[in-house]
Amino acid sequence: MDTAFDVERIRKDFPVLSRELPGGRPLVYLDSGNSSQKPTQVIEAVREHMAMHYGNVGRAMHVLGSESTEAFENARDKVAAFVGAPSRDEIVFTKNASEALNLVAYAFGNRAGSDPRFAMGPGDEIVISEMEHHSNIVPWQLLAQRTGATLKWFSVTDDGRLDLSDLEELVTERTKIVSIAHQSNVLGTVNPVDRVLARVRQVGALMMLDASQSVPHKPVDVAALGVDFLAFTGHKAAGPSGIGVLWARAELLEAMPPFLGGGEMIEAVWMDRATYAPAPHKFEAGTPPIVEAVGLGAALDYLSSVGLEAIARHERELTAYALQALREVPGLKVIGPEDLVDRGGIVSFTVAGIHPHDIGQILDDEFGVAVRVGHHCARPLHLRFGIPATTRASFYLYNTTAEIDALVRGLHHVQKVFA
The missing domain is CATH 3.90.1150.10 (Aspartate Aminotransferase, domain 1)
Structure with missing residues (x-):
């Protein structure tokens, strides 16, 4: 050792x-691949915020509201630094990786969006893999059912590797999005992102990684990876449950329609229409997981210190x-x-x-x-x-x-x- x-x-x-x-x-x-245990540093950070600093974020003008907002946004800064995001505004807090994956899937074929990259209908294709967690299968099944697009997938070799022998036949000019695990939650396999991404770029598609099993365990830099979207969850990274992260390139977040409607994600509301706040707040409707974000920030501090x-x-x-x-x-x-x-x-x-x-x-x-x-x-x-x-x-x-x-x-x- x-x-x-x-x-x-x-x-x-x-x-x-x-x-x-x-x-x-x-x-x-x-069983940390399921959910990791929590260090005292995270437990105490959550307890301290709940006991002494809790207030709603982005709304209250009093001291507690200000302290809570600062702690919540500081957690966003910590996540951005942890995954190498160029900007904190590329970090969207969700309740888990499943919600982050669903958020991206929802953006495709949505009438509220006008960017052609997110147009989805019959003749368009979505590519995943046979080794995916259900969280990276079902949202894409729902998208295919909603839009008439075709869902395709990479198979898996007998020794548990992604079978890329038909990469060029699977990822074609009809492909709009490829979404695969960075690391399999069953096989432990770390997938060859570079090779898949090269083909994705060749055909003009977008690429997403489910990084729930990689971000907690090794250095992950979204800029170096070069993908478009990445999701992970806090409870596998020594943090609390109820908090997840979507990272996406800023210009894609700007082009995507909101996933959920409600307070804080708006710019202005009339009875017949609304305008939306810029990303990431456009995707964080309602009171967010405040204490959970603080706990996640403490967890990432802890992992970084080790x-x-x-x-x-x-x-x-x-x-x-x-x-x-x-x-x-x-x-x-x-x-x-x-x-x-x-x-x-x-x-x-x-x-x-x-x-x-x-x-x-x-x-x-x-x-x-x-x-x-x-x-x-x-x-x-x-x-x-x-x-x-x-x-x-x-x-x-x-x-x-x-x-x-x-x-x-x-x-x-x-x-x-x-x-």
């Missing part, structure tokens, strides 16, 4: 990791250790890449003859090991591999090789139970 990375010190920042479960079992939390490069290196070492250790379990098959090339800290697997739900329950009940079981909101991917579900272990900055050892011991025990 990386000797410069003090995981034991980091673990002390996360109160829940010292919790004793019923029966005296220590908690082994290997260092995203160091976190990525630590997770890479954990993943290498896990891939080797899991080979000791008879009948276990990893679903996805079995090496470290272009993959993150997620390992999903099946064990011959044992349902993942049984695996997850025994690991939790008898070993205190928390993993996720099911199709992980990626049912089409599981159908592609001909399996109903997988067991998924996902790693973060606070995990250790000893916890992976506990997982492996638990899996050996599961096998004895079902022998």
Whole structure:
């Protein structure tokens, strides 16, 4: 392991990791791909704002309103810096990544918008992939149903990679938007953004990334990536739930129609019409997730203080250790890449003859090991591999090789139970 990375010190920042479960079992939390745990620094930032500074933002002229607005907008600045956005005005707060993806999908084929890039109808095409989370499938299905456009997708190879063999046939002059995961939430695969984007630019389309599994774990710079839209969620990045982020290029946000109507997203309202505030406020109708944004800002401060490069290196070492250790379990098959090339800290697997739900329950009940079981909101991917579900272990900055050892011991025990 990386000797410069003090995981034991980091673990002390996360109160829940010292919790004793019923029966005296220590908690082994290997489910950060689902939702990460929160450090004291985030918990205290949320508590402090709720206790001493809370007021509505952008409306109240009193001290609390001013302090709350300043904290909320400071959080926007922190997000912009964290992902390398050229301007804070390119950061839209949503309630999660799902809402951010839906926001972009809604912009296409909407009569309120006049930009031809967002025109969508019969003959136009949307391209996603077979490995997507439902949040990056269903909004595009709805868009296709609403407009008559055609939904197409990249398939996945047997070793869990995006199949780009038909890239030029899938992404054509009819394509309006390509939206794929930066990193798969099941396979751990990090997708080749550059290669896809080159084709997208060649045909004049737009490109979106679901970065929910990448932004919390490694440096992500939207300017360097060169895509048009990027979404991620706070609760996977050591922050609160109820807060997500859409980054988009400023001129695209200006061209897009608003997604939701209400207070604060307007410039002026008459009984028969309204004009809208500039981005990002045009997309933030109603009272926003104020305290959640403050918590997200604190979480990004925390991750930055540890260092995203160091976190990525630590997770890479954990993943290498896990891939080797899991080979000791008879009948276990990893679903996805079995090496470290272009993959993150997620390992999903099946064990011959044992349902993942049984695996997850025994690991939790008898070993205190928390993993996720099911199709992980990626049912089409599981159908592609001909399996109903997988067991998924996902790693973060606070995990250790000893916890992976506990997982492996638990899996050996599961096998004895079902022998």
